Amino acid sequence: MQSPKKLKELLARRAAVTVPGAANAMFARVIEDIGFEAVYVTGAGIANMYLGVPDLGLTTVTEVADTVARISDSVTLPIIADADTGFGNPLNMVRTVRLLERAGAAGLQIEDQVFPKKCGHFSGKKVIATDEMVQKIKAAVDSRVDNDLQIIARTDARAVEGFERAIERAHAFVEAGADVIFVEAPLTVDELARIPREIPVPHVANIVFGGNTPDPGRAKLAEFGFSIVLYANAALQAALKASYDVLSALHRDGDLQAVGEKLASFKERQRSVAKPVWDELESRYRVNG
Template sequence: MTLRKQFRAIVDQRKATTVPGAANAMFARVIEDLGFQAVYATGAGIANMHLGAPDIGLTTLTELESAVAGMADAVSIPIIVDADTGFGNALNMSRTVRRLERAGAAAIQIEDQVFPKKCGHFSGKEVVPTEEMVQKIKAAADARHDQDLQIIARTDSRAIEGLDRALDRARAFIEAGADMTFVEAPTDVGELARIGSELPVPQVANIVFGGRTPDPGREKLAEMGFSIVLYANAVLQAALKASYDVLGALKADGSLASVAGRLASFEERQRAVAKYEWDALEERYRVSK
């Protein structure tokens, strides 16, 4: 079974499968190592970690493609790719889908924000007309070579036009050819329940620590009918907190003695990047003297 077929099978179960986000290949490896069934290439995380910038539409397609290709080389689980607005109009969307498909995406998430976009949990968002997004979805669906590549259409209109309008948009996106939809930033459990029950295709929920959407837990989200639950930047937030704590202690104490227990060992670090596999390849291709 290909990774794209594998992802479709996960989605069809509608069991609220937990999918953590990664901004780089090493974090993707950790996610796979812990037994998660898929990984989310997070646009916000890539902007934060690769650019040191907020999620306000600064990342380019080339930068995203490079990050996804690195993850695809490193892991053997499906990758959901956050492709923001597709980096332009319907023509740009076609190119974006082709390149991300070649890079190794199992699913591509696109959204209806005005470019440059903002994080879905920021204020001040704007969305394009429904008709414009419909054409971009059609372009995305037409551009893929593998029909198992899932097109996830996200709407950010809940924060602007209300939930009813967001659901209407999602229905239009489904009619245009979206395989899944993603109503971003619902504000309570009742709204989550409506999304899960009123839209006919598989749904994505996005749980952001400190964000707008509550976290009722995987079991309740499965009962609501969600297929995928993203924790897009839990890894990033954990790494950032640990970095401040460890480096703060190093700055204050001049050593790592007080925080040694918070550091991965040298051996753990090498295992995380599969050094043993590279050692085996080196031995296999060693030139005899």
């Protein structure tokens, strides 16, 4: 676990730092092992992998906090936690911030959808009034213990009220105390370019493979002025595809000979969960005699 100050410094660089998402500690360890600078605890990923359901607001704050805590225990990266809508009204937001900060989050993403929310790239979304979201942001800011804990305010208004209204909401969120802005699901590269230009705070770009937002590439997003670029469920989608491929072959052939190259080796698997570290601990605390 890293302090929120580390995430704050990363955001201030405005370098479009790539931040993959993890739904569990294993994925988070892979993200750290590869060399990424931060990890995003994905609410959609928790819904998909923990519950086996779509991202429709079915997870609870305690389930998210439990996942954040497990990841915090497993990696040293700063953690951005997907706090959805705060799981209710401003009072729920107070509890959500306290739980997730205590669990190890360095930043919290909160959004202006009606509770229960939907995936930002699903149709049929609804947003709460701007004034209601402003009060949630104020509750989040007031509830954090460490003033460096980053409050990332997301608006889903692009799909509901249009791009200009989304920009207006983002300005209001900054005035309310949000540290970072996240305009979800812009539809064009021109819209992406306008967001950091018109709102002078750090920004998040969310790139969903197969989603609504075009991916102009990291260099262009850095040129626009984005601080981080989320690939929230790339690991999940890759694992799901590989699981179907490997298990289908196993079902068809009765063995793994045709798909062996798709599997991590036994050695790679143990290294990814730091087995040598645990071996050393076991040796250190072994009872002699």
